[in-house]
Amino acid sequence: MLSGLRLQTKLLILTLGPILLLTILLSGISVANLQALADTQEAHTRESLIRDRRAELQNYVQLARKMIAPLYESAAADDLDARDRAVAILETLSYGKDGYFWGYDEQSVRILQGDTKDKIGQSFYDYRDPSGKYAIRELVRAGVEGSHFVDYSFVLGNSATLVPKIGYAEYLPKWKMVFGTSLNLDGVERDVQAAREAFQEDIDELLIVMVGSALALLVLIAVLATIMSRTLLKPLLLIKGKLDDMAAGEGDLTHRLPITSQDELGDLASSFNRFVEKIHGLVQQVSTTTHQLTKLVASVANQAQRSEQAMAAQRHETDQVATAINEMSAAAHEVAMSAQRAAEAAQETDQQGQAAKRIVDGSIQQIHDLVGELRDSGESLGGLQKDVAGIVGVLDVIRAVAEQTNLLA
Known part of the structure; x- marks a missing residue:
């Protein structure tokens, strides 16, 4: 994807990309931290406001107890008349817009409800708030045990809005009575929400400042990167122009790049100059070499012409030799024919000699057989033996003649 981009664009991306990513990362971390800080601040604000409400309730109840303290201290145990006079005093007390005091006995029977007689004497032991909590029972228990505070809720007026409340209960053991007061915490949530909105506005303003600063920094870096990239690319563009001239066949190899810096680009220009100088030497x-080769080619052409003439003369002489060879071949053929005829005559003579030899050999065998028979005849045949000896001599002469004939064959 980046291969199609120009080098200046790549340098800008390489410069601005990490900074932009770092800015986004730091902005994200800052936003997350600020939101976490806002949540923490909201929780602290809520806790602080609730703590203030608890202290406020405790102060109201302590003031009310001081108002009835003389009656309580002078009353005897289970003095209901003194309790009724104290209840009458508490009915007259109020604070804020609609703050009042309430009171219950140990069985959660209502004794006091502000300046009204609403459900006085009615048991609230089994009363549950909308969340299912036994609110009055828990208030009485907190007062008796000394834990004092109870969180519960109720439905505001005729609406369906569920409002959280906190109550503070104080126990009067002589009268077996728990009294106290409660505050709605919806005001706390409003205050918390207002504080959260104010803090969120501060966060938004801070984010705007951060984003604006980051954008301004990116613009400044982009301008500086553009200037630096042009400065860095100028020697490269000069090298590119020289290479384009060389590739187009119009390059002047005597020109050299100016060396204006001692950095890597200066080294690159110096290396390019050495390269061009070497190319120039090679071209020379x-x-x-081309000029020398031209002369050598001309000389070789002349030599080739002379060689062609010599080869023509040699071809003429070769033709004459071929003619002589043909004539010699014809003579050799005639000699071969004569030799063949002589061989045939010799073969015929040999065959005749062999036939004569076979005849003579047969005659000799017959004579030998006859001699054997004559020897057996004894001395009476002596004369005949001499005759036969003469015949044998003749036959020996004939055999000698036959052998000579074989030798001649």
């Missing part, structure tokens, strides 16, 4: 060597 090639030119000289």
Whole structure:
């Protein structure tokens, strides 16, 4: 994807990309931290307001107890008349817009409800608030045990709005009575929400400042990166122009790049100049070699022409030799024919000699057989033996003649 971009664009991306990512990352971390801080601040604000409400309730109840303290201290145990006079005093007490005091005995029977007689004498032991909590029972228990505070809720007026409340109960053991007061905490939530909105506005303003500063920084860095990239790319563009001239066949190899810096770009320009100088030397060597090759080619062409003439003369002489060879071949053929005829005559003579030899051999065998028979005849055949000896001599002469004939064959 980045291969199609120009080098200046890549440098800008390389410069601005990490900064932009870092800015986004830091902004995200800052937003998360600020939101966490806002949540923490909201929780602290809620706790602080509730703590203030608790202290406020405790102060109201303590003031009310001081109002009835003389009656309580002078009363005897289970003095209901003194309790009724104290209840009458508490009925007259109020604070704020609609703050009042309430009272119950140990069985959660209502004794006091502000300046009204609403449900006085009615038991609230089994009363549950909308969340299912036994609110009055818990208030009585907190007063008796000394834990004092109870969180519960109720429905505001005729609406369906569920409002959280906190109550503070104080126990009067002589009269077996628990009294106290309660505050709605919806005001606390409003105050918390107002504080959260104010803090959120501060966060938004801070984010705007951060984003604006980041954008201004990015613009400044982009301008500086553009200037630096142009400065860095200028030597590269010069090298590109020189290479384009060389590729187009119009490059002047005597020109050199100016070296304006001692950094890597200066080293690159110096290396390019050395490269061009080397190419220039090679081109000169090639030119000289080409000139020499031209002369050598002309000389080779002349030599080839002379060789062609010599080869033509040699072809003429070769033709003459071929003619002589053909004539010699014809003579050799005639000699071969004569030799063949002589061989045939010799073969015929040999066959005749062999036939004569076989005849003579047969005659000799017959004579030998006859001699054997004559020897057996004894001395009476002596004369015949001499005759036969003469015949044998003749046959020996004939055999000698036959052998000589074989030798001649």
